Amino acid sequence: MDGSTIAQFTAQTGTLPADAYPVQGGRMFVFRTDPVMITIPATQVTPAITRTAHCQLLIQAEPIDSRGTADNWKIIGTQRTGACNILAI
Secondary structure: OOOOEHHHHHHHHOOOOOEEEEEOOEEEEEEEOOOEEEEEOOOOOOOOEEEEEOEEEEEEEEEOOOOOOHHHEEEEEEEEEEOHHHOOO
């Protein structure tokens, strides 16, 4: 993923950023998945617990040039939180 553009990432995954904000040297793009159901199985002393969770993927990108379109932001780093094991990336 590092080195590809935001346009390439969105084409591969079919997801669009939910938000973006400026950071030093570029921009942070925020991607969120739809909620998924997660179940923790019951034990002999606790009941099963089901809850919803989603993945939040933060992608840091730097500008390739001044145009500012999705194909002009090169990915330089990522951070994941939540139920991100469902992502194929």
